Amino acid sequence: MAKKSIKTEKTEKKVSTILVAVDFSPYSALALRKARSMVREKSGRILVLHVVDQDFVKSCVMNDIGEEKNIKQKLFLHAKEKLKNFLNQERIVGEGVDKLICEGIPYLEINRQAALNDVEMIVMGSRGNSGDMNSIFFGSTTERVLRFIKRPVLCVPQEEINKSS
Numbered sequence: 001m002a003k004k005s006i007k008t009e010k011t012e013k014k015v016s017t018i019l020v021a022v023d024f025s026p027y028s029a030l031a032l033r034k035a036r037s038m039v040r041e042k043s044g045r046i047l048v049l050h051v052v053d054q055d056f057v058k059s060c061v062m063n064d065i066g067e068e069k070n071i072k073q074k075l076f077l078h079a080k081e082k083l084k085n086f087l088n089q090e091r092i093v094g095e096g097v098d099k100l101i102c103e104g105i106p107y108l109e110i111n112r113q114a115a116l117n118d119v120e121m122i123v124m125g126s127r128g129n130s131g132d133m134n135s136i137f138f139g140s141t142t143e144r145v146l147r148f149i150k151r152p153v154l155c156v157p158q159e160e161i162n163k164s165s
Helices: 026-042 054-062 068-089 106-116 133-138 141-148 159-164
Strands: 004-007 012-015 017-021 045-053 097-104 121-125 153-156
Touching (some): 017 106, 026 121, 026 153, 045 054, 045 106, 054 068, 097 106, 106 121, 106 141, 121 141
Parallel strands (some): 017 045, 121 153
Antiparallel strands (some): 004 012
16 A cells, blocks of 8 residues: 555656545545546546544443444444445445544554555545544544645545536
8 A cells, every 4th residue: 555666667656645534524535536537637546545534432331322343343344344435426336545544542543554654645625424532622534634744635625516516
C-alpha cells in the first residue's frame, strides 16, 4: 500500500497513493470521486479507509448492548459490506484501489494510516455523518485531521454536493 516502484529501462517512477477517509456519507462519496479523478491523471492508487470509532464501541458496551468482541465483530462485518457496496455504487473497483477498515479514534487513525502507508495526500469531505454535539463544540474529524497531519489534505467542500447531484 505504500508507494510502489515501477521500473522502466531509463527511470524509476513512484506511484502515488491517495488516502480517502470514508464514513459512507454523500460528502465522503464526493471525496472519493475527487480522488478517483486525481488518480486517473497521475496513474496512482487509492487507499479507501473506514474507521470504526472506538468510542462508539465503548458506548455500546457501557449501555449493555453486548460484549465488546461481539460488537466489534458486527461493526467490522457491517463496515466491510457497506464499503463494498459504497465502492460499487461509485464504480470504484479493481486494481489501484486498496480497502482498509480499522478501529480507533477516527482522526488519529486517519493520520496514523497516512503515515504508515506513506500516502501523498488525504482527501476528505468537509462534513460527514457525525452530526453530534461533539463536532459542534470540539470540531469535526476533518478539522482534527487538519490540526495534526503533516501531509497535504484536500478537503472537498459541501457546496460541491449540490453541483454533482
